[in-house]
Structures are given as structure tokens and as C-alpha cells.
Amino acid sequence: KMLFDPRTLMCLSQSLLVLNIAGNGIDSIKDLSCLKSLTQLTCKDNQLTSMKELSRVFGAMVQLWKLEIDGNPVCTKPKFRDRIIVMTTNLALLDGKEITETSRRFLQNWRKHEGPAEEAE
Numbered sequence: 471k472m473l474f475d476p477r478t479l480m481c482l483s484q485s486l487l488v489l490n491i492a493g494n495g496i497d498s499i500k501d502l503s504c505l506k507s508l509t510q511l512t513c514k515d516n517q518l519t520s521m522k523e524l525s526r527v528f529g530a531m532v533q534l535w536k537l538e539i540d541g542n543p544v545c546t547k548p549k550f551r552d553r554i555i556v557m558t559t560n561l562a563l564l565d566g567k568e569i570t571e572t573s574r575r576f577l578q579n580w581r582k583h584e585g586p587a588e589e590a591e
Contacts, residue, residue, distance in 0.1 A: 471495040479504050491516070492538070498523060503530040510534070514565075515541035521550075525557045536563045556581045 472494035483504045490512040491499075497517040502508075508531050518524065521544060528534060537554070539545065547553075555561060555569055556577050562569055 471497070474501040476501055476504075483507070499527050503527045506530060506532065508534055510536040512538040513542070514538045518542040518544045520544065521547060521553060524554070528554070528558045528561075532559050534558060535560050537561055538565055540565045552577050552580070 472491060479501055484507055486505055487507060488510040489505065489508060492512050493515040495517055496513065497519065499513060499518065500523050503526060511531070511534060518539070519542070524544065537558070539554070544550065551564060554564060555574055
């Protein structure tokens with residue numbers, strides 16, 4: 471299982487743009503929320519399970535435009551793709567599929583009407 475050193479991450483937080491941590495048995499990416507400059511993240515084929523954690527982490531990654539996360543247990547949760555799109559601001563590609571501005575607006579409006587119950591694990 472791969473572990474992240476918080477001091478190293480803080481040193482990289484303003485400069486790291488692309489990170490590939492696929493297939494490392496990772497069950498948490500909470501330490502990555504400091505990577506504010508990250509534009510591309512590949513974290514597929516790990517053991518991520520928490521939508522709440524993903525929301526916190528991806529919400530902090532305002533530059534993120536490409537995300538590959540398939541192959542994690544969290545991907546089987548209801549409305550997974552929709553929820554990821556809503557929790558990110560600039561995501562354009564999710565698991566190799568384009569996210570249109572129209573679909574993003576639709577999902578943001580849908581979320582406003584669904585309320586906080588959708589945020590549950």
C-alpha cells in the first residue's frame with residue numbers, strides 16, 4: 471500500500487500538475503487535498519470507498535480538469551459520475567469521457583433540488 475508523506479506533498483503543492491497513483495492499493499487520498507495546482511489525477515484501480523472524502527479532496531483541487539478513478543469500490547455507488555461532476559469545478563474528462571458544460575449545469579441544478587441527502591456516504 472502506498473503512503474503519502476505530508477511534508478513532501480506540501481513541498482509539491484504549488485508545482486505538481488500531474489499525478490499517477492493507479493494500482494497502489496490506496497484507500498485514502500485525503501492527504502492530496504493540499505495539491506491545489508494539480509490538473510490531472512489518475513487514481514484508478516485502488517481501494518477508494520468514501521464519497522465524502524472525494525468531495526473534500528476534489529473540492530480543493532480547483533485546477534483539476536482530468537480525472538481517472540475507475541476501478542475503485544466507490545465507483546459502484548449510486549450516481550457516482552454525476553456526484554463527481556458536481557463536486558469539481560473545472561473537470562472536463564472523467565474516466566476518458568468528456569463532461570459538457572450543459573451536463574454540468576444540469577447536474578448542478580439537480581443537486582440544488584436534491585439537497586444534502588445526496589452527500590451521504
